[in-house]
Amino acid sequence: MLAAYIVRLARKNMWRHRLRTGLTMAGIAVAIVSFGLLRTVVDSWYAGAELGSSARLITRNEASLSFSLPVTYAARIRRVPGVRGVTWVNWFGGIYVDDKHFFPQYAVDAGSYFDLYPEFVVPPAQLSAFQHDRRGVIVGRKLVRKYGWKIGDQVPLKGTIYPGTWSFTIRGIYGGADAKVDEGQFILHWDYVNEALKRALPSLADRAGVFVVDIDHPAQAAAISAAIDSGFANSLAETRTETQKAFQLGFIAMVDTILLAIQTVAYVVVLIMMAVMANTMAMSARERMREYATLKALGFRDSFVSLLIIGESLSLSLAGGALGIALTFPLADAFFKATRDLFLVFEVRPLTIVLQLVSALLIGLCAALAPAWSSARVRIVDGLRAVT
Amino acid sequence: MATPLPIKRGLSFAYVARNLIARKLTTILTASGMALVVFVFATVLMMAEGLRHTLGGTGSYNNVVIIRQGSQTEVQSSLTREQANLIESLPGLASADRGQARITREVLVLVNLPRRDGGGLANVVVRGTTPTGMLMRPQAKIVAGRAFRPGSSEIIVGSAMTRGKIGLAIGDRVGFGLRDWTIVGVFDAGGNGFDSELWGDSEQMMQAFRRNAYSSVVVGLRDAGSYDAFARAVAAQPLLKVDIKRELAFYADQSEKLANFIAVLGQTITIIFSIGAIIGAMITMYASVANRTREIGTLRALGFRRGNIVSAFIQEAALLGFVAGVAGLVAAAFMQFVEISTTNVQTFSEVVFRLILTPAIAVQVLLFSVFMGVLGGVLPALRASRLEIVDALRSI
Structure with missing residues (x-):
């Protein structure tokens, strides 16, 4: 009863300064939207890595990723019990046109790679065309769209790790089995690169950057990883094996300082809006000091006046918050479309919405604290005499 | 009115x-x-x-970094001993003691070191350098301990590596390349990029990592004006497929x-x-x-x-x-x-x-x-x- 009454009064009060109310609500909406978007950016960064399969292991050089492993390790890894298949990949790192046109290029073992990555769907005829042409490549659908390539096109890349200019022929186009597969990769023959290296830089030949290991049961991942690594212990190239998911999370850990900064900034925006909103409430309360004193003179309690202010503040912040949450979804979609190359998934999580609501609530409550307290405390005589 | x-x-x-x-x-x-x-x-x-x-602010204006053509970073680059010798004979270089050209042949590798906050592994630059290389970077001063002895498994670490997430200290032993390396000193280069590196002996690093090629060669120019002459001399050598850049610009571009x-x-x-x-x-x-x-x-x-x-x-x-x-x-x-x-x-x-x-x-x-x-x-x-x-x- 009392609550409904207060809400009605609060709504009437909000309407008295339409411009101010509108501006404050817009400000809160902007803050809630940016809070939601920043959180979603951080979430999506991690989400991309968490798509990594835990049924696949990645074996790399123990020293660091910049060291390679002898390709002969493949046979030894395959003999480890529980291993279903092995393939190997090198980071090619070539430049297409210039630095700005970056896409990942992998030199793979053409015979086995696509068996281990069933989520990369290639028409069988194209796959066999790729396997029979050493200079052939298979590229993702997204790259094809971006650069307008078609099957049969020549793509030149300038090597950075592997010197020289390389020319490739597009033999196939892969699509993802679902929306969460990266369709931006450029997959070439490890053999082609290796043959060229044997002639030019023999010291770099017959090496694999990482081995991808398919295992029978994901539950055995830890045991098989340990078995692989112990097989190469105390050799010239020791290995470190982990699940694909852990491997990808390792990459993200490298930029965690930046992610932490974005997260901090997301909370700072809430603080900024708290100050703006507190200002609005303080001004409203000061202007109405005489009204509050009148209410008290009529017999309303101090707590009623406080509740009136808190009610108005909360209605304002929640209305702004709701508007912000509603705007988050179309904006997140637009952001995803604009930055398609950066993220594999971009979804607003339920937790983000809950946090947005909590922030709106907090903004409203904190903003009301000071004016509610001082209005409740003011003596009737002083209040009636107050000059605005 | x-x-x-x-x-x-x-x-x-x-x-x-x-x-x-x-x-x-x-x-x-x-x-x-x-x-x-x-x-x-x-x-x-x-x-x-x-x-x-x-x-x-890393490096000196009068030093020139030479890496393999198109390799962009020192880690991806490799230069053979023959190429390094050839560079040494080119005109325009300053002379170090005993009348030889001022030149340092370096090996750069990335080594995984654990982060102290438990946040996985960091890729730390390990630079194999030479006594001449130390002289060519006068801004890097030993602030604790001493320099590494050439021909030993001793390393010195940049001051930034002793703080924060990595937290190395004198006396620590770091394992990489099938060896334990002892930290004998800390150097400070005035807050530039070298402070994030580990330095040791170039030839020892090559042995440890079984490589027979350098990552980069850094030379000191005779004076500020001899860069163009040196660049022309490099371009005239068909055996040298390299990119050259002044050291300051080289590191600035990487940021x-x-x-x-x-x-x-x-x-x-x-x-x-x-x-x-x-x-x-x-x-x-x-x-x-x-x-x-x-x-x-x-x-x-x-x-x-x-x-x-x-x-x-x-x-x-x-x-x-x-x-x-x-x-x-x-x-x-x-x-x-x-x-x-x-x-x-x-x-x-x-x-x-x-x-x-x-x-x-x-x-x-x-x-x-x-x-x-x-x-x-x-x-x-x-x-x-x-x-x-x-x-x-x-x-x-």
Whole structure:
């Protein structure tokens, strides 16, 4: 009863300064939207890595990723019990046109790679065309769209790790089995690169950057990883094996300082809006000091006046918050479309919405604290005499 | 009196300032909202500047880094012993002791070291260098312990590696390349990129990592003008398929991508935030106008013109922005004590840098803050000037 009454009064009060109310609500909406978007950016960064399969292991050089492993390790890894298949990949790192046109290029073992990555769907005829042409490549659908390539096109890349200019022929186009597969990769023959290296830089030949290991049961991942690594212990190239998911999370850990900064900034925006909103409430309360004193003179309690202010503040912040949450979804979609190359998934999580609501609530409550307290405390005589 | 007396001087600045002081709480709240935006903006600029300063200040102008053509970073590059010997014989190089050319053949590898905060592994640059190489980087001074002995498994570490996430200390043993390396000293290169590296003996590193090629060759020029002659000599050698760059420029270029990324991200966030702050300033200024309707009417009746009123309110908003800017800048100044350790996406290696506040950043940030205030004050000021004297005087 009392609550409904207060809400009605609060709504009437909000309407008295339409411009101010509108501006404050817009400000809160902007803050809630940016809070939601920043959180979603951080979430999506991690989400991309968490798509990594835990049924696949990645074996790399123990020293660091910049060291390679002898390709002969493949046979030894395959003999480890529980291993279903092995393939190997090198980071090619070539430049297409210039630095700005970056896409990942992998030199793979053409015979086995696509068996281990069933989520990369290639028409069988194209796959066999790729396997029979050493200079052939298979590229993702997204790259094809971006650069307008078609099957049969020549793509030149300038090597950075592997010197020289390389020319490739597009033999196939892969699509993802679902929306969460990266369709931006450029997959070439490890053999082609290796043959060229044997002639030019023999010291770099017959090496694999990482081995991808398919295992029978994901539950055995830890045991098989340990078995692989112990097989190469105390050799010239020791290995470190982990699940694909852990491997990808390792990459993200490298930029965690930046992610932490974005997260901090997301909370700072809430603080900024708290100050703006507190200002609005303080001004409203000061202007109405005489009204509050009148209410008290009529017999309303101090707590009623406080509740009136808190009610108005909360209605304002929640209305702004709701508007912000509603705007988050179309904006997140637009952001995803604009930055398609950066993220594999971009979804607003339920937790983000809950946090947005909590922030709106907090903004409203904190903003009301000071004016509610001082209005409740003011003596009737002083209040009636107050000059605005 | 038909027309009000024209007043040329307008409203005094003291009047403007006192209006802000009269409404302390509102001023403080609005200013603190704007100050937070300024703080974020300044911090981002300081971060990008710190990164540029760290990598941009690495090396010497008269040193030239030579890497394999197209390899972009030292880690990806390789140069054979024959190529290094050939470079040594080229003209334009300074001579070190015993009449030999000033040249250092270096090996650069990335080694995984655990982070102390349990956040996985960091890719740390290990540089195999030579006594000449140490002489060619006079800015790197041993601050604790001693230099490594050539031909031994001793290493020295940059001062940034002894702090923060990696936290190495003298006496620690670091295992890589099937060997344990003992840390015998700490060097400090004045906060530049070398401070994030581990240095040891070049030939020992080659043995440990079983490589027979160098990563890069760094030479000292005879004088600042001999770069062009040297570059021509390199280009004339068909056996040398290399890229050459002055050492300073080489490392400065490696900071560009990350610094740009930080700057773009920061500016986007700042623009969004400043919308909130401008709205805050607008609310305050509108209220300021509404509260003083009668006062404005009185001023107009006294002869102040519409332009005077607009200018007074815009000055008030600008002052509000300025106060917020100063507050935000003071807070941001404390961020200079913060050190950031992250991976440089361009070289894939750990880099430690400190935030730096330059006068240029301070000016930029203050202008931005004043601009935010003025933007928030324009509409309310126009409303104030449009009030009719009679209506304004009658209002309660």
